[in-house]
Amino acid sequence: MNETTLTTLRNRLPSKGELTRQAILQVAADLASIEGLEGLTIGNLAKAVGMSKGGLYAHFRSKLELQLATIEAAGKIVDREIGVPTRAAPPGLRRLWTLCESYLSYSERKVFPGGCFFANAAAELDAKPGVLRDNIRVAHGKPLMRMGERVQEAQALGELDAKADPRQLAFELASFIREAARLFLMDDDPSHFARARYAIAQRLRPLLTDKSPALPEVQTPKRRERVAGTP
Amino acid sequence: MNETTLTTLRNRLPSKGELTRQAILQVAADLASIEGLEGLTIGNLAKAVGMSKGGLYAHFRSKLELQLATIEAAGKIVDREIGVPTRAAPPGLRRLWTLCESYLSYSERKVFPGGCFFANAAAELDAKPGVLRDNIRVAHGKPLMRMGERVQEAQALGELDAKADPRQLAFELASFIREAARLFLMDDDPSHFARARYAIAQRLRPLLTDKSPALPEVQTPKRRERVAGTP
């Protein structure tokens, strides 16, 4: 058996060590979303996966290597939850809408138990220069970039008014989604997602063209006459 | 001298211990905005203020007490930076605008070196039930409430269309401001604030009435034809 054959086999059947590594990283990403990337210690991760600290060091030679691998694993999870369904949608306005919906659903389903891995990591590391921050920044910037690309795509297909600035529109749509996700985690109140959906629909409506496919209906959030609790 | 006189004097002239305590808490709030509320350790705070750990325990009997005092001190800072200028503005649309501007300015000036104390603390603690989370939640919910109140105030004065839902509008305006603040910390790029200002102005424009005072002019963010970096 030559080297190429070996590599091919390895790609087909991941080794047991590789499977263990992936299982560890799944737990690590969940744990880090709650405890933070620095709060993710070798000790508590070892306890969470049921092995010794020494055992973990067989997979990751340092805490930094573990953190970087965890960031990478979290990125794959986000792509599976948001990227895949978005790319599966028909291009244009529907794909833009699917991106928003996947992002909202990803937040509402708490794919990471402590809230979006990258939102948390960004808040944690934004004032701590280093490799971790750099890697987080790249991943954290992606959704906004994707959003801008989807806007442009919809405009190119004539399904969205070309007069809208893609970056500005992407900024506004992402703002609604992320703010809803933050408020949801703090208040445990999913009504913030309804607000975000409504805001997105209202923002897109004046930009629709005669080529635009119909958007799903969005309910108007219930209006209370008085803003609650004024201390 | 009876007890009342003593109390009065104490209120007028804060004791040296109290002054030290306030100085410690200022450093603690700054440090916590970078390191997080859990990363704020007795040891590194002691080093930062130039005293021993034992010395700190003379002011705060436990880490939790220190954290709670720090949250309170940070709340006062935020009120000084956002609440005071907002209340000083004339009621109505101008006050709503001032609230937005103070919030943006507070973020852009990095009043806390690691970014908004409460935004960071909320991200850190949103999955960790307890006293800390509860206190953070109250403080974190305030800006959105204030925003809703200012919208209502402007509507009551006829300076903003009454058909707008105050809570929905407050949600959208706060979304823009907070997303800009987050992006600013990650990218070190203040252009996100220009986007937020523009988004706010555009959102308010169709709601203006003949009683509305003029809003300050807001520049349209520069539009790039292609969304940068598409890997």
Added chain:
DNA sequence: CCTACCGATCGGTAGG
């Protein structure tokens, strides 16, 4: 993958 360590630091206490 394990046990058995290492020096450093954690929150906290004692005694002054």
Added chain:
DNA sequence: CCTACCGATCGGTAGG
């Protein structure tokens, strides 16, 4: 406000 401690846990290493 200090020094001098305490047990627990940190990241990491040695040796198997």
